[in-house]
Amino acid sequence: MTDLIGQARSVEDFGAVMGKAMAGERPHHKPYECPPEGSPADVFITSWAKSGTTMMQQMFHQIRTAHRGGDMDFDDISRVVPWDDTAYMLDFDMTVPQRAQPRGFKSHREYERLPEGQRYVITLREPKETYVSMYRFFNGWQLERDAVSMEDFWPLWLGGGPGGCDYATHITSWYARRREPDTLLLDYTWVVKNKEETVRRLAAFMGVDLSPESEALVVERASREFMVEHQDRFDDAMMCAVLEKRCGISADSDSTKVQASGSASKILPASVAEKIDALWAERIAPVTGHHDYSTLAQSLN
Template sequence: MENITDYLCKYKDYVFAIGVTTAEYIDSLQNFEIRDSDVFVVTYPKSGTVWTQQIVTLICESDFEDSGLYPNNLERMPWLEYREGRPDYSLRASPRLFASHLTPVLMPPGLRDRRAKVIYVMRNPKDNVVSYYHFCLAWAALETPKSFDEFLQHFLSGQVGAASWFDHVRAWYSRREQYNILFLTYEDMIMDLHTAVRKICHFLERDLDEAAINRIVEKATFKNMKTDPKANYEFLPEDMLNREKSTFLRKGTIGDWKNTFTVAQSEMFDCVYQERMGDLPLKFIWEMNGQPL
Protein backbone atom coordinates (compact mmCIF):
# COMPACT_ATOMS: atom_id res chain seq x y z
CA MET A 1 0.00 0.00 0.00
CA GLU A 2 1.32 3.42 -0.97
CA ASN A 3 0.88 6.26 1.51
CA ILE A 4 -0.59 9.31 -0.22
CA THR A 5 -1.08 11.46 2.92
CA ASP A 6 -0.35 11.03 6.62
CA TYR A 7 -3.78 9.40 6.97
CA LEU A 8 -4.51 7.71 3.63
CA CYS A 9 -2.93 5.03 1.49
CA LYS A 10 -3.77 3.73 -1.98
CA TYR A 11 -3.96 0.15 -3.18
CA LYS A 12 -5.25 -0.95 -6.58
CA ASP A 13 -6.85 2.47 -7.18
CA TYR A 14 -8.74 2.31 -3.88
CA VAL A 15 -8.01 4.54 -0.88
CA PHE A 16 -7.87 3.17 2.67
CA ALA A 17 -7.22 4.84 5.99
CA ILE A 18 -3.71 3.91 7.08
CA GLY A 19 -3.54 1.01 9.50
CA VAL A 20 -7.10 -0.32 9.17
CA THR A 21 -6.23 -3.26 6.91
CA THR A 22 -3.36 -4.70 4.90
CA ALA A 23 -2.66 -5.39 1.26
CA GLU A 24 -2.24 -9.07 2.15
CA TYR A 25 -5.69 -9.28 3.68
CA ILE A 26 -7.33 -7.42 0.79
CA ASP A 27 -5.58 -9.76 -1.66
CA SER A 28 -6.80 -12.75 0.36
CA LEU A 29 -10.38 -11.74 -0.45
CA GLN A 30 -9.73 -12.99 -3.99
CA ASN A 31 -9.85 -16.47 -2.47
CA PHE A 32 -12.72 -15.75 -0.08
CA GLU A 33 -15.31 -18.50 -0.45
CA ILE A 34 -18.75 -17.05 -1.13
CA ARG A 35 -21.85 -18.91 -0.01
CA ASP A 36 -25.17 -18.71 -1.83
CA SER A 37 -26.79 -17.50 1.40
CA ASP A 38 -24.38 -14.56 1.92
CA VAL A 39 -25.81 -11.03 1.95
CA PHE A 40 -23.66 -7.94 1.31
CA VAL A 41 -24.64 -4.32 1.91
CA VAL A 42 -22.30 -2.26 -0.26
CA THR A 43 -22.05 1.51 -0.26
CA TYR A 44 -19.73 4.43 -0.73
CA PRO A 45 -19.10 5.88 2.77
CA LYS A 46 -21.92 7.96 4.29
CA SER A 47 -24.55 6.69 1.89
CA GLY A 48 -26.81 4.94 4.39
CA THR A 49 -24.71 1.93 5.33
CA VAL A 50 -25.60 1.86 9.03
CA TRP A 51 -29.26 2.44 8.20
CA THR A 52 -29.40 -0.43 5.69
CA GLN A 53 -27.41 -2.56 8.11
CA GLN A 54 -30.17 -2.01 10.68
CA ILE A 55 -32.91 -2.96 8.22
CA VAL A 56 -31.21 -6.14 6.98
CA THR A 57 -30.25 -7.35 10.46
CA LEU A 58 -33.84 -6.81 11.61
CA ILE A 59 -35.18 -8.73 8.62
CA CYS A 60 -32.77 -11.56 9.44
CA GLU A 61 -33.19 -11.24 13.21
CA SER A 62 -34.37 -14.82 13.66
CA ASP A 63 -30.92 -15.97 12.52
CA PHE A 64 -29.26 -14.23 15.49
CA GLU A 65 -30.88 -15.78 18.52
CA ASP A 66 -27.55 -15.80 20.37
CA SER A 67 -27.47 -12.10 21.25
CA GLY A 68 -24.40 -12.59 23.41
CA LEU A 69 -22.34 -13.73 20.44
CA TYR A 70 -23.49 -10.81 18.26
CA PRO A 71 -24.47 -7.99 20.66
CA ASN A 72 -24.78 -5.23 18.05
CA ASN A 73 -25.17 -4.64 14.33
CA LEU A 74 -21.44 -4.26 13.79
CA GLU A 75 -20.97 -7.83 14.99
CA ARG A 76 -24.06 -9.15 13.22
CA MET A 77 -22.95 -7.54 9.94
CA PRO A 78 -19.18 -6.98 10.12
CA TRP A 79 -17.09 -5.20 7.50
CA LEU A 80 -15.62 -7.58 4.96
CA GLU A 81 -12.45 -5.52 4.51
CA TYR A 82 -11.82 -4.86 8.22
CA ARG A 83 -11.74 -8.12 10.14
CA GLU A 84 -10.28 -6.30 13.18
CA GLY A 85 -9.22 -9.37 15.14
CA ARG A 86 -12.49 -11.25 14.71
CA PRO A 87 -12.38 -15.01 14.06
CA ASP A 88 -12.05 -16.13 10.46
CA TYR A 89 -15.24 -15.21 8.63
CA SER A 90 -15.34 -18.72 7.15
CA LEU A 91 -16.26 -19.95 10.65
CA ARG A 92 -19.46 -17.89 10.79
CA ALA A 93 -22.74 -19.75 10.48
CA SER A 94 -24.98 -19.11 7.48
CA PRO A 95 -26.54 -16.85 6.49
CA ARG A 96 -23.58 -14.48 6.79
CA LEU A 97 -24.19 -10.74 6.55
CA PHE A 98 -21.41 -8.36 5.50
CA ALA A 99 -21.01 -4.63 4.95
CA SER A 100 -18.43 -3.24 2.57
CA HIS A 101 -17.24 -0.06 0.89
CA LEU A 102 -15.09 -1.97 -1.63
CA THR A 103 -15.31 -1.67 -5.39
CA PRO A 104 -16.07 -4.76 -7.54
CA VAL A 105 -12.42 -5.39 -8.46
CA LEU A 106 -11.51 -5.86 -4.78
CA MET A 107 -14.50 -8.03 -3.88
CA PRO A 108 -14.29 -11.84 -3.87
CA PRO A 109 -14.70 -13.07 -7.48
CA GLY A 110 -17.08 -15.75 -6.26
CA LEU A 111 -19.66 -13.05 -5.60
CA ARG A 112 -20.29 -12.99 -9.36
CA ASP A 113 -20.71 -16.74 -9.64
CA ARG A 114 -22.90 -17.66 -6.69
CA ARG A 115 -26.43 -16.69 -5.69
CA ALA A 116 -25.22 -14.40 -2.88
CA LYS A 117 -27.10 -11.11 -2.71
CA VAL A 118 -25.75 -7.57 -2.91
CA ILE A 119 -27.73 -4.52 -1.78
CA TYR A 120 -26.09 -1.38 -3.16
CA VAL A 121 -27.23 1.93 -1.67
CA MET A 122 -26.44 5.27 -3.34
CA ARG A 123 -26.94 8.77 -1.99
CA ASN A 124 -27.04 12.07 -3.85
CA PRO A 125 -23.39 13.13 -3.84
CA LYS A 126 -23.95 16.65 -2.53
CA ASP A 127 -25.48 15.36 0.70
CA ASN A 128 -22.94 12.58 0.65
CA VAL A 129 -19.95 14.91 0.65
CA VAL A 130 -21.43 17.07 3.43
CA SER A 131 -22.08 14.02 5.60
CA TYR A 132 -18.57 12.70 4.87
CA TYR A 133 -17.07 16.08 5.78
CA HIS A 134 -18.74 16.07 9.21
CA PHE A 135 -17.70 12.46 9.74
CA CYS A 136 -14.06 13.33 9.05
CA LEU A 137 -14.24 16.05 11.68
CA ALA A 138 -14.90 13.36 14.29
CA TRP A 139 -13.32 10.12 13.06
CA ALA A 140 -9.80 9.70 14.45
CA ALA A 141 -8.47 7.55 11.61
CA LEU A 142 -9.12 10.28 9.04
CA GLU A 143 -7.56 13.71 8.64
CA THR A 144 -9.59 16.58 10.07
CA PRO A 145 -10.45 18.88 7.13
CA LYS A 146 -9.33 22.48 7.44
CA SER A 147 -12.46 23.65 5.65
CA PHE A 148 -15.39 22.29 3.67
CA ASP A 149 -13.94 23.72 0.47
CA GLU A 150 -10.72 21.78 1.01
CA PHE A 151 -12.63 18.57 1.68
CA LEU A 152 -14.83 19.14 -1.36
CA GLN A 153 -11.76 19.31 -3.59
CA HIS A 154 -10.40 16.11 -2.06
CA PHE A 155 -13.79 14.42 -2.57
CA LEU A 156 -13.93 15.44 -6.22
CA SER A 157 -10.38 14.20 -6.84
CA GLY A 158 -10.96 10.92 -4.97
CA GLN A 159 -8.40 11.70 -2.26
CA VAL A 160 -10.65 10.45 0.53
CA GLY A 161 -11.34 7.04 2.04
CA ALA A 162 -12.93 4.74 -0.59
CA ALA A 163 -11.54 7.02 -3.34
CA SER A 164 -13.92 8.56 -5.89
CA TRP A 165 -17.70 8.55 -5.35
CA PHE A 166 -18.10 8.84 -9.12
CA ASP A 167 -15.90 5.82 -9.82
CA HIS A 168 -17.50 3.77 -7.04
CA VAL A 169 -21.08 4.25 -8.22
CA ARG A 170 -20.11 3.79 -11.87
CA ALA A 171 -18.16 0.60 -11.17
CA TRP A 172 -21.05 -1.10 -9.41
CA TYR A 173 -23.74 0.17 -11.77
CA SER A 174 -21.84 -0.72 -14.94
CA ARG A 175 -21.29 -4.27 -13.65
CA ARG A 176 -24.84 -4.77 -12.40
CA GLU A 177 -25.51 -7.66 -14.80
CA GLN A 178 -22.70 -9.65 -13.19
CA TYR A 179 -24.27 -9.71 -9.72
CA ASN A 180 -27.47 -10.63 -7.95
CA ILE A 181 -27.92 -7.01 -6.94
CA LEU A 182 -30.59 -4.62 -5.68
CA PHE A 183 -29.99 -0.89 -6.15
CA LEU A 184 -31.59 1.51 -3.68
CA THR A 185 -31.15 5.20 -3.02
CA TYR A 186 -30.90 6.83 0.37
CA GLU A 187 -33.50 9.36 -0.72
CA ASP A 188 -36.06 6.71 -1.68
CA MET A 189 -35.59 5.14 1.76
CA ILE A 190 -36.22 8.48 3.46
CA MET A 191 -39.31 9.26 1.40
CA ASP A 192 -40.91 5.82 1.68
CA LEU A 193 -39.16 3.58 4.20
CA HIS A 194 -42.02 1.07 4.22
CA THR A 195 -41.68 0.40 0.48
CA ALA A 196 -37.89 0.16 0.77
CA VAL A 197 -38.18 -2.45 3.55
CA ARG A 198 -40.64 -4.45 1.47
CA LYS A 199 -38.25 -4.33 -1.51
CA ILE A 200 -35.39 -5.60 0.63
CA CYS A 201 -37.58 -8.37 2.10
CA HIS A 202 -38.60 -9.46 -1.39
CA PHE A 203 -34.99 -9.40 -2.62
CA LEU A 204 -33.82 -11.45 0.38
CA GLU A 205 -36.73 -13.86 -0.15
CA ARG A 206 -38.01 -13.25 3.35
CA ASP A 207 -41.77 -13.63 3.55
CA LEU A 208 -42.61 -11.37 6.49
CA ASP A 209 -46.15 -10.41 7.36
CA GLU A 210 -47.30 -6.79 7.47
CA ALA A 211 -46.99 -6.58 11.25
CA ALA A 212 -43.35 -7.71 11.11
CA ILE A 213 -42.58 -5.22 8.34
CA ASN A 214 -44.18 -2.41 10.34
CA ARG A 215 -42.03 -3.32 13.36
CA ILE A 216 -38.90 -3.18 11.23
CA VAL A 217 -39.89 0.19 9.76
CA GLU A 218 -40.47 1.58 13.25
CA LYS A 219 -37.11 0.34 14.54
CA ALA A 220 -35.37 1.65 11.42
CA THR A 221 -36.63 5.22 11.67
CA PHE A 222 -33.84 7.72 12.19
CA LYS A 223 -35.28 8.82 15.54
CA ASN A 224 -35.35 5.30 16.95
CA MET A 225 -31.98 4.31 15.54
CA LYS A 226 -30.36 7.31 17.25
CA THR A 227 -31.32 5.80 20.62
CA ASP A 228 -30.82 2.11 19.77
CA PRO A 229 -27.52 0.98 21.32
CA LYS A 230 -27.29 -1.97 18.93
CA ALA A 231 -27.58 0.24 15.86
CA ASN A 232 -26.21 3.73 16.56
CA TYR A 233 -22.49 2.86 16.89
CA GLU A 234 -22.32 4.77 20.17
CA PHE A 235 -20.57 1.70 21.53
CA LEU A 236 -17.39 2.76 19.72
CA PRO A 237 -14.67 4.16 22.02
CA GLU A 238 -14.17 7.91 22.34
CA ASP A 239 -10.65 7.70 20.90
CA MET A 240 -12.17 6.53 17.61
CA LEU A 241 -15.13 8.91 17.37
CA ASN A 242 -15.22 12.38 18.92
CA ARG A 243 -18.93 12.81 19.66
CA GLU A 244 -18.51 16.50 20.46
CA LYS A 245 -17.76 17.09 16.77
CA SER A 246 -20.15 14.63 15.15
CA THR A 247 -21.90 11.28 15.54
CA PHE A 248 -22.33 8.27 13.30
CA LEU A 249 -25.97 9.21 12.83
CA ARG A 250 -26.11 12.98 12.33
CA LYS A 251 -29.25 14.28 10.54
CA GLY A 252 -30.64 11.74 8.10
CA THR A 253 -32.20 14.30 5.76
CA ILE A 254 -32.34 15.22 2.09
CA GLY A 255 -30.96 18.56 0.94
CA ASP A 256 -28.68 19.38 3.89
CA TRP A 257 -26.03 20.27 1.30
CA LYS A 258 -27.83 23.61 0.80
CA ASN A 259 -26.74 24.62 4.31
CA THR A 260 -23.07 24.08 3.43
CA PHE A 261 -22.44 24.59 -0.30
CA THR A 262 -21.96 28.07 -1.67
CA VAL A 263 -23.65 28.89 -4.98
CA ALA A 264 -20.29 28.71 -6.75
CA GLN A 265 -19.47 25.33 -5.18
CA SER A 266 -22.88 23.97 -6.17
CA GLU A 267 -22.57 25.11 -9.78
CA MET A 268 -19.05 23.71 -10.03
CA PHE A 269 -20.20 20.39 -8.54
CA ASP A 270 -23.10 20.19 -11.02
CA CYS A 271 -20.67 20.56 -13.90
CA VAL A 272 -18.41 17.81 -12.56
CA TYR A 273 -21.41 15.55 -11.98
CA GLN A 274 -22.70 15.99 -15.51
CA GLU A 275 -19.24 15.40 -16.94
CA ARG A 276 -18.60 12.26 -14.89
CA MET A 277 -22.09 10.72 -14.59
CA GLY A 278 -24.25 12.33 -17.27
CA ASP A 279 -24.20 9.25 -19.51
CA LEU A 280 -25.75 7.02 -16.80
CA PRO A 281 -29.55 6.83 -16.31
CA LEU A 282 -29.25 7.54 -12.58
CA LYS A 283 -31.63 9.97 -10.90
CA PHE A 284 -31.11 11.47 -7.48
CA ILE A 285 -33.39 13.62 -5.37
CA TRP A 286 -31.40 16.69 -4.34
CA GLU A 287 -33.93 18.27 -1.95
CA MET A 288 -37.28 17.31 -0.50
CA ASN A 289 -39.23 19.53 -2.90
CA GLY A 290 -36.76 19.42 -5.74
CA GLN A 291 -36.55 17.49 -8.95
CA PRO A 292 -33.92 14.90 -9.96
CA LEU A 293 -30.98 16.42 -11.80
Protein backbone atom coordinates in the same frame (compact mmCIF):
# COMPACT_ATOMS: atom_id res chain seq x y z
CA MET B 1 2.62 3.71 23.20
CA THR B 2 4.53 6.99 23.26
CA ASP B 3 4.01 7.97 19.63
CA LEU B 4 0.22 8.38 19.58
CA ILE B 5 -0.67 11.18 17.21
CA GLY B 6 -4.29 11.95 18.09
CA GLN B 7 -6.85 13.54 15.81
CA ALA B 8 -5.71 14.79 12.43
CA ARG B 9 -5.42 18.53 11.90
CA SER B 10 -4.94 18.35 8.13
CA VAL B 11 -5.54 16.05 5.19
CA GLU B 12 -1.88 15.00 5.42
CA ASP B 13 -2.29 14.20 9.12
CA PHE B 14 -5.27 12.02 8.27
CA GLY B 15 -3.06 9.85 6.10
CA ALA B 16 -0.67 9.44 9.02
CA VAL B 17 -3.54 8.48 11.33
CA MET B 18 -4.68 5.78 8.92
CA GLY B 19 -1.11 4.56 8.58
CA LYS B 20 -0.84 4.16 12.35
CA ALA B 21 -4.20 2.41 12.50
CA MET B 22 -3.05 -0.15 9.91
CA ALA B 23 0.33 -0.81 11.51
CA GLY B 24 1.16 -3.84 13.63
CA GLU B 25 0.25 -7.52 13.76
CA ARG B 26 -3.25 -8.88 13.14
CA PRO B 27 -3.26 -12.34 14.75
CA HIS B 28 -7.04 -12.87 14.55
CA HIS B 29 -7.75 -11.58 11.05
CA LYS B 30 -9.05 -13.99 8.45
CA PRO B 31 -10.20 -12.74 5.03
CA TYR B 32 -13.63 -13.26 3.55
CA GLU B 33 -14.39 -16.68 2.07
CA CYS B 34 -17.25 -17.37 -0.34
CA PRO B 35 -19.97 -19.69 1.00
CA PRO B 36 -19.65 -23.41 0.27
CA GLU B 37 -21.22 -24.70 -2.93
CA GLY B 38 -24.93 -25.25 -2.43
CA SER B 39 -25.22 -22.62 0.32
CA PRO B 40 -27.20 -19.38 -0.16
CA ALA B 41 -25.23 -16.58 -1.80
CA ASP B 42 -23.97 -13.94 0.60
CA VAL B 43 -25.41 -10.42 0.60
CA PHE B 44 -23.03 -7.47 0.30
CA ILE B 45 -24.48 -4.14 1.41
CA THR B 46 -22.16 -1.95 -0.58
CA SER B 47 -23.46 1.60 -0.75
CA TRP B 48 -20.98 4.44 -1.13
CA ALA B 49 -19.84 6.23 2.01
CA LYS B 50 -22.61 8.15 3.82
CA SER B 51 -25.28 6.80 1.50
CA GLY B 52 -27.33 4.66 3.87
CA THR B 53 -25.02 1.70 4.46
CA THR B 54 -25.58 1.57 8.22
CA MET B 55 -29.35 1.87 7.85
CA MET B 56 -29.35 -1.00 5.36
CA GLN B 57 -27.11 -3.13 7.61
CA GLN B 58 -29.64 -2.65 10.38
CA MET B 59 -32.60 -3.39 8.11
CA PHE B 60 -30.90 -6.49 6.74
CA HIS B 61 -30.02 -7.86 10.18
CA GLN B 62 -33.48 -7.24 11.61
CA ILE B 63 -35.12 -8.93 8.60
CA ARG B 64 -33.05 -12.09 8.98
CA THR B 65 -33.70 -12.25 12.74
CA ALA B 66 -37.33 -11.07 12.68
CA HIS B 67 -38.64 -14.61 13.15
CA ARG B 68 -37.24 -14.51 16.69
CA GLY B 69 -38.17 -10.93 17.49
CA GLY B 70 -35.17 -9.25 15.87
CA ASP B 71 -31.74 -8.81 17.40
CA MET B 72 -30.24 -5.75 19.08
CA ASP B 73 -27.78 -7.67 21.25
CA PHE B 74 -24.60 -6.26 19.69
CA ASP B 75 -22.15 -3.47 20.45
CA ASP B 76 -21.43 -2.60 16.80
CA ILE B 77 -23.62 -3.32 13.78
CA SER B 78 -20.42 -4.19 11.90
CA ARG B 79 -19.78 -7.01 14.34
CA VAL B 80 -22.93 -8.84 13.18
CA VAL B 81 -22.84 -7.59 9.56
CA PRO B 82 -19.03 -7.40 9.15
CA TRP B 83 -17.30 -4.62 7.22
CA ASP B 84 -15.04 -6.36 4.72
CA ASP B 85 -13.06 -3.23 3.81
CA THR B 86 -11.81 -2.70 7.38
CA ALA B 87 -11.46 -6.32 8.55
CA TYR B 88 -7.66 -6.24 8.50
CA MET B 89 -7.50 -2.94 10.39
CA LEU B 90 -9.92 -4.28 13.00
CA ASP B 91 -8.16 -7.66 13.26
CA PHE B 92 -11.53 -9.25 12.48
CA ASP B 93 -12.18 -12.85 11.49
CA MET B 94 -14.47 -12.63 8.45
CA THR B 95 -15.19 -16.36 8.58
CA VAL B 96 -16.82 -16.27 12.03
CA PRO B 97 -20.33 -17.83 11.97
CA GLN B 98 -23.11 -15.26 11.71
CA ARG B 99 -26.24 -15.17 13.82
CA ALA B 100 -28.70 -15.87 11.00
CA GLN B 101 -28.96 -16.59 7.29
CA PRO B 102 -28.24 -15.31 4.76
CA ARG B 103 -24.78 -14.09 5.67
CA GLY B 104 -24.32 -10.37 5.19
CA PHE B 105 -21.31 -8.10 4.78
CA LYS B 106 -20.70 -4.38 4.46
CA SER B 107 -18.50 -2.69 1.86
CA HIS B 108 -18.12 0.63 0.06
CA ARG B 109 -16.60 -0.95 -3.04
CA GLU B 110 -17.66 -1.09 -6.67
CA TYR B 111 -18.81 -4.37 -8.25
CA GLU B 112 -15.49 -5.13 -9.92
CA ARG B 113 -13.67 -5.45 -6.57
CA LEU B 114 -16.23 -7.63 -4.80
CA PRO B 115 -16.48 -11.43 -4.83
CA GLU B 116 -18.42 -12.67 -7.85
CA GLY B 117 -21.54 -14.79 -7.61
CA GLN B 118 -23.00 -13.16 -4.50
CA ARG B 119 -25.90 -10.71 -4.02
CA TYR B 120 -25.51 -6.94 -3.78
CA VAL B 121 -27.61 -4.24 -2.12
CA ILE B 122 -26.82 -0.62 -2.90
CA THR B 123 -28.43 2.68 -1.98
CA LEU B 124 -27.23 5.61 -4.07
CA ARG B 125 -27.26 9.18 -2.77
CA GLU B 126 -26.95 12.66 -4.24
CA PRO B 127 -23.19 13.43 -4.20
CA LYS B 128 -23.39 16.85 -2.56
CA GLU B 129 -25.38 15.37 0.31
CA THR B 130 -22.74 12.66 0.77
CA TYR B 131 -20.06 15.35 0.93
CA VAL B 132 -21.82 17.26 3.72
CA SER B 133 -22.64 14.07 5.60
CA MET B 134 -19.09 12.71 5.36
CA TYR B 135 -17.62 16.01 6.52
CA ARG B 136 -19.98 16.08 9.50
CA PHE B 137 -19.02 12.50 10.29
CA PHE B 138 -15.24 12.98 10.30
CA ASN B 139 -15.23 16.52 11.78
CA GLY B 140 -14.75 16.04 15.52
CA TRP B 141 -13.87 12.35 15.30
CA GLN B 142 -10.82 11.44 13.22
CA LEU B 143 -10.36 15.12 12.37
CA GLU B 144 -9.94 17.70 15.12
CA ARG B 145 -13.15 19.71 15.06
CA ASP B 146 -13.03 22.48 12.43
CA ALA B 147 -9.27 22.03 11.84
CA VAL B 148 -9.98 21.04 8.22
CA SER B 149 -12.36 23.26 6.24
CA MET B 150 -15.13 21.87 4.08
CA GLU B 151 -13.21 23.05 1.02
CA ASP B 152 -10.01 21.28 2.08
CA PHE B 153 -11.93 18.07 2.81
CA TRP B 154 -12.18 17.33 -0.95
CA PRO B 155 -9.39 14.68 -1.13
CA LEU B 156 -10.92 12.75 1.76
CA TRP B 157 -14.35 12.79 0.12
CA LEU B 158 -12.84 11.52 -3.12
CA GLY B 159 -11.35 8.58 -1.23
CA GLY B 160 -14.77 7.21 -0.34
CA GLY B 161 -13.83 5.83 3.07
CA PRO B 162 -11.59 2.90 4.08
CA GLY B 163 -11.17 0.45 1.21
CA GLY B 164 -13.69 2.30 -0.89
CA CYS B 165 -13.47 4.03 -4.25
CA ASP B 166 -14.31 7.43 -5.65
CA TYR B 167 -17.95 8.40 -6.11
CA ALA B 168 -17.93 8.27 -9.92
CA THR B 169 -16.39 4.79 -10.01
CA HIS B 170 -18.97 3.50 -7.55
CA ILE B 171 -22.11 4.95 -9.11
CA THR B 172 -21.22 4.04 -12.70
CA SER B 173 -20.28 0.51 -11.69
CA TRP B 174 -23.58 -0.18 -9.92
CA TYR B 175 -25.81 1.74 -12.33
CA ALA B 176 -24.59 -0.58 -15.07
CA ARG B 177 -25.91 -3.53 -13.02
CA ARG B 178 -29.29 -2.04 -12.12
CA ARG B 179 -31.22 -4.73 -14.03
CA GLU B 180 -29.16 -7.71 -12.87
CA PRO B 181 -31.13 -10.19 -10.72
CA ASP B 182 -28.28 -10.35 -8.20
CA THR B 183 -28.41 -6.58 -7.58
CA LEU B 184 -30.90 -4.46 -5.64
CA LEU B 185 -30.19 -0.83 -6.51
CA LEU B 186 -32.19 1.87 -4.72
CA ASP B 187 -32.15 5.63 -4.22
CA TYR B 188 -31.38 6.61 -0.59
CA THR B 189 -33.99 9.37 -0.44
CA TRP B 190 -36.66 7.03 -1.83
CA VAL B 191 -35.73 4.43 0.79
CA VAL B 192 -36.06 6.95 3.63
CA LYS B 193 -39.52 7.94 2.41
CA ASN B 194 -40.65 4.38 1.61
CA LYS B 195 -39.35 2.19 4.43
CA GLU B 196 -42.23 -0.30 4.26
CA GLU B 197 -41.76 -0.98 0.55
CA THR B 198 -37.99 -1.12 0.99
CA VAL B 199 -38.31 -3.74 3.74
CA ARG B 200 -40.55 -5.83 1.46
CA ARG B 201 -38.15 -5.56 -1.46
CA LEU B 202 -35.10 -6.35 0.64
CA ALA B 203 -36.79 -9.31 2.37
CA ALA B 204 -37.83 -10.76 -1.00
CA PHE B 205 -34.30 -10.22 -2.33
CA MET B 206 -32.94 -12.08 0.71
CA GLY B 207 -35.48 -14.88 0.34
CA VAL B 208 -37.08 -14.18 3.73
CA ASP B 209 -40.84 -14.29 4.30
CA LEU B 210 -42.01 -11.66 6.77
CA SER B 211 -45.29 -11.64 8.66
CA PRO B 212 -47.05 -8.26 8.99
CA GLU B 213 -45.86 -8.10 12.61
CA SER B 214 -42.26 -8.81 11.64
CA GLU B 215 -42.40 -6.26 8.84
CA ALA B 216 -43.62 -3.60 11.27
CA LEU B 217 -40.79 -4.46 13.69
CA VAL B 218 -38.15 -4.08 10.98
CA VAL B 219 -39.58 -0.77 9.76
CA GLU B 220 -39.56 0.59 13.31
CA ARG B 221 -36.02 -0.57 14.04
CA ALA B 222 -34.67 0.87 10.80
CA SER B 223 -36.17 4.29 11.53
CA ARG B 224 -33.96 7.30 12.26
CA GLU B 225 -35.66 7.72 15.64
CA PHE B 226 -34.93 4.15 16.78
CA MET B 227 -31.35 4.22 15.53
CA VAL B 228 -30.65 7.58 17.19
CA GLU B 229 -32.04 6.19 20.44
CA HIS B 230 -29.67 3.21 20.10
CA GLN B 231 -26.79 5.09 18.46
CA ASP B 232 -24.19 3.35 20.61
CA ARG B 233 -24.71 0.32 18.35
CA PHE B 234 -24.00 2.41 15.25
CA ASP B 235 -20.95 4.45 16.29
CA ASP B 236 -18.12 2.30 14.91
CA ALA B 237 -17.21 0.92 18.34
CA MET B 238 -14.63 -1.51 16.94
CA MET B 239 -13.00 1.20 14.81
CA CYS B 240 -12.99 3.56 17.81
CA ALA B 241 -11.16 0.97 19.91
CA VAL B 242 -8.45 0.57 17.25
CA LEU B 243 -8.03 4.33 16.80
CA GLU B 244 -7.76 4.87 20.55
CA LYS B 245 -5.19 2.11 21.02
CA ARG B 246 -3.02 2.79 17.97
CA CYS B 247 -3.51 6.53 17.38
CA GLY B 248 -4.63 8.06 20.67
CA ILE B 249 -8.02 9.23 19.37
CA SER B 250 -10.43 9.02 22.27
CA ALA B 251 -13.15 6.40 21.90
CA ASP B 252 -15.47 9.06 23.35
CA SER B 253 -15.07 11.22 20.23
CA ASP B 254 -18.24 11.75 18.20
CA SER B 255 -18.25 8.80 15.81
CA THR B 256 -21.97 8.09 15.50
CA LYS B 257 -23.12 7.25 11.98
CA VAL B 258 -26.74 8.07 12.79
CA GLN B 259 -27.26 11.81 12.60
CA ALA B 260 -30.36 13.24 14.22
CA SER B 261 -31.04 15.38 11.13
CA GLY B 262 -30.27 14.93 7.46
CA SER B 263 -27.37 16.54 5.61
CA ALA B 264 -28.56 19.39 3.39
CA SER B 265 -26.39 20.10 0.37
CA LYS B 266 -27.30 23.82 0.50
CA ILE B 267 -24.58 24.43 3.10
CA LEU B 268 -21.91 23.17 0.68
CA PRO B 269 -19.43 25.89 -0.42
CA ALA B 270 -19.94 26.96 -4.03
CA SER B 271 -16.39 25.95 -4.97
CA VAL B 272 -17.01 22.36 -3.82
CA ALA B 273 -20.40 22.18 -5.52
CA GLU B 274 -18.76 23.26 -8.78
CA LYS B 275 -16.13 20.51 -8.46
CA ILE B 276 -18.82 17.89 -7.93
CA ASP B 277 -20.81 19.17 -10.92
CA ALA B 278 -17.66 18.98 -13.05
CA LEU B 279 -16.99 15.43 -11.86
CA TRP B 280 -20.54 14.43 -12.80
CA ALA B 281 -20.32 16.03 -16.23
CA GLU B 282 -16.94 14.48 -17.03
CA ARG B 283 -17.30 10.94 -15.67
CA ILE B 284 -20.90 10.08 -14.81
CA ALA B 285 -23.17 11.74 -17.38
CA PRO B 286 -21.42 10.16 -20.41
CA VAL B 287 -21.78 6.68 -18.88
CA THR B 288 -25.30 6.89 -17.45
CA GLY B 289 -26.93 9.35 -19.86
CA HIS B 290 -28.19 11.42 -16.91
CA HIS B 291 -27.06 15.01 -16.58
CA ASP B 292 -27.60 15.09 -12.81
CA TYR B 293 -28.39 12.84 -9.87
CA SER B 294 -32.08 13.76 -9.77
CA THR B 295 -32.82 12.32 -13.20
CA LEU B 296 -30.74 9.21 -12.46
CA ALA B 297 -32.69 8.62 -9.23
CA GLN B 298 -35.98 9.01 -11.08
CA SER B 299 -34.91 6.26 -13.48
CA LEU B 300 -34.50 3.93 -10.48
CA ASN B 301 -37.64 4.94 -8.64
